[in-house]
Amino acid sequence: MKTKALLLALLISVSSLASAAPSTLNFCTGGEGGFYQDLGKAIGTSITKNTDIHLNVLTTGGSVENAELMKDGDCDIAIMQADAAVTKPLPTDVKIVDGHMEQVYWLHGPSGIEDFGKMEDDAVAKKYAFAAVAGSGALVTVRNWIETDDDYKGAVIVEFDDWYAAAEAVAQGYVKKAGVTVEIAGMLYIGRPGKITSDITEDFGTQILIGEVNDSSFANAKDANGNPLYTACSVDSKLASGLKTSTFGSPDTYCLRAQIVYNNDWHQGDKKLRRGVDKGINSIVKAVR
Template sequence: MKSKALLLAMLMSVSAAASAAPPTLRFCTGGEGGFYEKLGSAIGPVITKQTGSDLKVINTGGSVENAEKLKDGACDIAVIQNDAVISLPMPADIKVTDAHEEVVYWLHGKAGIDDFGKMEDDDVAKKYAFAAVSGSGALVTVRNWIKTDKDYEGARIVEFDSWYSAAEAVSQGYVSKAGVRIEIAGMLYIGRAGAISSDITEDFGKQILIGEVNDSSFEDSKDANNNPLYRHCAIPKESRSGLDTSNSFKDPKTYCLRAQIVFNNDYLASLQPDEAKKVRRAVDKGINSVVKVVR
């Protein structure tokens, strides 16, 4: 009997160990000082208080890198914009929670195009290309929009390695690649309202304008929770980070999307049901606290 009791105790111990929370919660965020980092640094301690784990906030390049790390199992939780969640390779059946809202800015130079939707015109599309930063969430969005609306099919995208170099091309209205001049219509930038990167605003604030995304083609898209992926919104003066708008636009129309907290399946599976519920609640609590403070 003693041996059976000992065996049962050992099995229970192994089972408990197998379902225990990982010793370290790896939270993939974004660049140093950015809002994704602030979000992870606020949510993480609320979770680890429930699980008894240590917290490791991992700085990354943002949504695209976070999706890659989730797929590779290098992070347990990540912040990712919602169109990247549904369009990038990710683990199956992921669980996501809505976080804060972000604005899709259409930025163009004085020689560019003031409305993203004008790129549907074949004559305009033949002349101009979109600028985009490699690995950015904005590149994910513009590719998703081109895929969603066949009128943009064949649109050209010129990729840059930083927001500064992309903004430089947008401000002057063109870039030279392999000796060929390419006219730049503008670029998308995604971020919290009024939080456009200083790489864009400091040196190019007088040359770059905020235009519109006045196209209804994206209204029916759904996110991972089957909610609207994009919603119509406007950019009031306080949300422009000092940039002017195109002459014809008072409060430019655009779309907004959500950043989402995405869970690695293996991490949730490692938790007991009650513990997993506490983690989900801790995420909601952390989101509410940090988004209210950093508006």
């Protein structure tokens, strides 16, 4: 009898520990001083206020690194692009909710290609390569698009360490790799409308143009919740961060959501905690949509 009582007490103790609220909220955001960091701070503060939970805001390289950290269990909540959330490995038990809208910019130089869709042409694809920043959300998107449409199979991507180096190659229209000259068609940049990084606009603002993404191949893709992953939109010339457009009016492109991803402890634990998370995310996200 004593053994049964002891076993029951142990089970109750373990159950209590399992349902106890976590003591720390590790929130993975983005680069130092960036919008993801500010958004993560705001959401995290809203969740943890009036609790004993410590908020730990982690600055990261963005969507790709956040997915890796989430998979490794190093962050409880993370912000990432919707296509990163659907293509990068994540824990099996996560909840994903929509955040603010982000815009896909196709940026090219005077000698580049003004329409991303023209890279479907074999003659064009053999001549030009895409520029991309290693580990960026834009690299996730361009790779996803290449996988989505067989006409882009074999497309060449040249990766750079940062946006400045990529923008330099796009502006001059080529880059030398291992002594070989590679012509650059352009690059994708993804961010809030009107928020293109100064690494692109300050030194290359007179050389880089905003083109368009005129390809319907991506319209049927779905996000992790079964909703449209990419939605047709256009680049408002008033929100071009000072860059000029290479097409008349507002270039066609696609938009996608940033999403907030959080793990089991935060969406299936204590009811009060779940409500706090939902309220914290919804109140902040609605303010920035």
